[in-house]
Amino acid sequence: MRADVLVRGISQFVTAEGAEPKRGAAMRELKVVQRAAVAIAGGQFAWVGPERDWNGEAASIVDAGGCAIVPGLVDPHTHAVWAGDRLADFEARLSGVTYEEILAAGGGIRSTIRATAAATEEQLVALARPRIAALVRSGATTIEVKSGYGYAVEAELRILRAIHALAAQAPAWIVPTLLIHMPPAEAAEREEYVAAVCEEMIPAAAREKLAQAVDVFVEKEAWSATEAEQMLNAARAQGLRTKLHTEQFHRMGGLELGARMGAMSVDHLEACGAEQVAMLAASATVATILPGVTLHLGLPAAPGRKLIDAGAAVAVGTDLNPGSSPLFSAQMALALAVRLNGLTAQEALVAGTTNAAAALGLRDAGRIEPGLPADFAVLHGADWRELIYTMGANPVREVWIGGQKAE
C-alpha cells in the first residue's frame, strides 16, 4: 500500500466500529488499538492498526510522540451564528431572574434575534469564525450549525448562507440546519408565520440546498407539537430530514412527535420522564443531550444514564449559543456528560463521535476506519481517557481534518 502520510508512534487509538448508532451496553464497547499507526491517502484513512503490522510505503511520516489519538469529535448541536451578546441577561440571571422569565419578557433570545437579523452575512461569518475555531481546537472536526436567530424568512436564509460561507472557510466539516426557533410574539400571527415557514422558508432552503435538516423548538414559549408537526411535514415533503428541540423545560409532545416521525434526533430532554425514555429506546431516533445547558442554567440534567440503560442511542453536543450554553468546547461537553449525565468515559466518546454523526444522518464521520475521512485529534497524553477526564484545559494537542492538520 502507498500512503500520502503515515502517522506512527501513537500510544493508542480508540474508535467505535461501524456506522450504526450504538445503543445501550454497546456504547461501552470501543475498539482500542495499542502502539498504533494510521496511514492516510487522498484525505482518507487508508490503513489503521498496530504499527508493527504496517508494511506499506508513505510519502511522509509524522511521529505522534507516544500520544493517543481519538476520532474527530462530532458536535451535533450548535447555534454558532449569532450577533450581539447576552452578558446583561447573564447578570440578570445570576441575580435570580429565570431563563423563562427573560424569554417571556421578550428579552433573552429575542434580543439575539434583533442583533442577528440586523447583521450582514459577512458580519455573521466573521463573528462565527472564532467560535468554530474554538470548537475545532477542542477536537471537533464535524460541526452542525443551526440558523434560528433570524426569524423573518429573509433573515433565516441569510444565516443559512452565512453558514455556507463559513463552511467554505472553516477547517471543519459544517452541517447546516434550518431551525424554526421562536414564534411571533403575537398569538394571532402564528398561523401566518407557520404558513410562511412551510411555503417559503423551507422550500427556499431546500431549493438552494442551504440546509440538510429542519429543526423545530417545541416549548411553552416556543412552538406546540402540532405546529412543529406541520412544519416538519413540510420539511419532509421537500426531502429534508427532521430534528426537534424538545423536553427542555416542559413535556409538550415534542419527543413523542420525533419518535413517531422518525426524526434523526430529539435534543435537550432535561424534562424527559421514564415512559419517554422507554419510547426513545424503542425508536430509531437519537437522544441528543446538552450538558452545557444544565451547567449554565442550573437545569436538571437530561437522564443520560437512564437513556443508555434503557437501550437508547445517546449523543452529546455543546449547544453552543449565547443565552443558554456559552460552551466553546466539544471536549468539555463530553467531560460534562460524565459528570452531569452519568455517562462512562467510553459512552461519552461514542456519544461525541459515531452517535453524534448518526444524529446528523452521517455514516462517514466520528470513526477511525479505512475509507473514512481522516479526521482525528492527537492528545497531549498517552491515555485516551484524558479526553474525558480533563477539565479547564485542552487535552487536544492537534486536530487533523480530511488528512490535513488544522491550524
Add this chain to the structure above:
Amino acid sequence: MRADVLVRGISQFVTAEGAEPKRGAAMRELKVVQRAAVAIAGGQFAWVGPERDWNGEAASIVDAGGCAIVPGLVDPHTHAVWAGDRLADFEARLSGVTYEEILAAGGGIRSTIRATAAATEEQLVALARPRIAALVRSGATTIEVKSGYGYAVEAELRILRAIHALAAQAPAWIVPTLLIHMPPAEAAEREEYVAAVCEEMIPAAAREKLAQAVDVFVEKEAWSATEAEQMLNAARAQGLRTKLHTEQFHRMGGLELGARMGAMSVDHLEACGAEQVAMLAASATVATILPGVTLHLGLPAAPGRKLIDAGAAVAVGTDLNPGSSPLFSAQMALALAVRLNGLTAQEALVAGTTNAAAALGLRDAGRIEPGLPADFAVLHGADWRELIYTMGANPVREVWIGGQKAE
C-alpha cells in the same frame, strides 16, 4: 511620571479596592474604569486610570486593542505536585464506586502518595510545570501549591523543595503550603506520626523556610479536629500560619477549630450547615470554596451564596489535584462558582482575586492598584464579564506577571 511600559487602549479594567478581604455585599462592589491605561515601573503598577488622564512618559507603549483587563487571578488552593495518574479511579467512580469507598479501600489518594513518594524532586518539578503553565494561561498569577502526597517526613520535605524549585522557574508567584493530608493506615501509628509532624516535619519546614502555612485535612478518612489542633498549634509555635481542609463530606469540628484559631482559611465546606455559615461570617477566617470538586465528584455545592449573604469573605480555588478536581483553569473555577455556588460575576471576581489573596495572607496580590506587582490578564473581549461567562474556551489572551508578559 516616568514609566517603563504604558498599556493603553484598555476597554475597561475592573478591580476590588483595598487589601482587606471583602465580605457580604461588599463582594459586589467593584471599581470599573472605562477606556483605561496602566503604567508599569519596576514591575509594579505605577499609575492606573482613565487613559485621557495619563500625562507621564513611558519608555515603551503597548496597545491592548480595546480589550478588557482584570487583576491577575489568585488560585488559593492547589495540589499541583503529584506523580502517577488517577484514570483507573476515574473509571471506577464512573461505574459507581464512591470517592470515600476508594479512599477507604486504600486506593485513590494512597496510590498517588505511593507514586509521588517514589519520584525525585526533579521529576516532580517536571510533572508540575505544565500544570502551573495551564493555570497561568487561564489568568492565574499567584498560585498556592500544597505538599501532601509525600506522607513520610522526608517525602513531604522533598515535595516542598520541588515547589520551591518550581517557584524559581514558574512565571507565576508560587505560595507553598505544607499539607498534612492522610494519617497512617493503622490507627496505632497515628500518635507517633502526629509527633513526627509536630517535632520534625513542621520544624524542618519552618527552619528551611519551605512553607508559609500548614494545612490539615479534617475528615472521617483523614484527621480528627483534635489531631488537627495539635498539629496546627505546632505550626503556630514555629511562626507558620494555618489552614484547614474541612467539611468536605462530614462535619467533624474542623470549621469550628479554624474559626476559633483564626486560621487564614477553611477550605471545601460542601457539608457546611447554617450555624456554621453564621460562625464563619462572624470570624476572621476566609471561606474557600472549590467548585471543581462539586462538578467532578458530584458532591453538593458549598453554600457560596449563603456564606456571602451571611457576611462571610468567600474565596474560590481550583483544588487542582488528580483525584477530586482535575481542573486546570482558575478562570473555569470562577465560571463554575457562579453556576454551582450561586455567586454573581462580581462576587466571583473578588473571590478569585483579593479574597483569594487574603486566604493566603497576601495584601499585595489580586488588585490593579499603584504600588502593587503589575499582575493582570488581558482578555480577548472588551467586557470583563466574559471572564466569568465563558465556558470551555480561554477568554484570557495574555497574562502579565510582575510587569512582564508571561510566555
